[in-house]
Amino acid sequence: MAATVPFSLIRNYSQLVSTRAFLVKANSYNFSNSVLPIQCRRLRFSASAANNEQAAARAAAINADSGAPTIFDKIINKEIPSSIVYEDEKVLAFRDISPQAPVHVLIIPKFRDGLTELGKADARHGEILGQLLYAAKIVAEKEGIADGFRVVINSGASACQSVYHLHLHVLGGRQMSWPPG
Numbered sequence: 001m002a003a004t005v006p007f008s009l010i011r012n013y014s015q016l017v018s019t020r021a022f023l024v025k026a027n028s029y030n031f032s033n034s035v036l037p038i039q040c041r042r043l044r045f046s047a048s049a050a051n052n053e054q055a056a057a058r059a060a061a062i063n064a065d066s067g068a069p070t071i072f073d074k075i076i077n078k079e080i081p082s083s084i085v086y087e088d089e090k091v092l093a094f095r096d097i098s099p100q101a102p103v104h105v106l107i108i109p110k111f112r113d114g115l116t117e118l119g120k121a122d123a124r125h126g127e128i129l130g131q132l133l134y135a136a137k138i139v140a141e142k143e144g145i146a147d148g149f150r151v152v153i154n155s156g157a158s159a160c161q162s163v164y165h166l167h168l169h170v171l172g173g174r175q176m177s178w179p180p181g
Helices: 007-013 047-062 071-076 123-142
Strands: 084-087 091-095 103-109 149-152 168-172
Touching (some): 071 091
Antiparallel strands (some): 091 103, 103 168, 149 168
């Protein structure tokens, strides 16, 4: 069965190869050994993967303000194992299980205090927001990416937030591009 390569990949590489050449067998084509430019080889997702991410975010938003424990609460309570990178009395940083860069660490506040997303922040959250950003700097140093890293906060379903416990993504270890999304 043949699969098509995502449109963005075709658009980026269309000057060198015709679109028809991108019809490949889904189970036999290996992007990592291809002649595609490195930027194109990184695009290993398709429109359906993006749609799945959007659907997951919409589903998670339904229970966003329920106060029910999130997967992050279970990680804080050590009910679910994680690879901890940094921890202090207020924040916890651990490796993402689905990394989008060679270094991909999540940083969360240990106490939610109603802070399910950045869009719900009040003035009383100013201190923890600062501590989360400072923890991002510490994580970048520990991971050897202090010379260049990105901090991402997804806020709400339209930003594809899938866990309603405020968290920062620290990404690095590769050249980032702009715009990000």
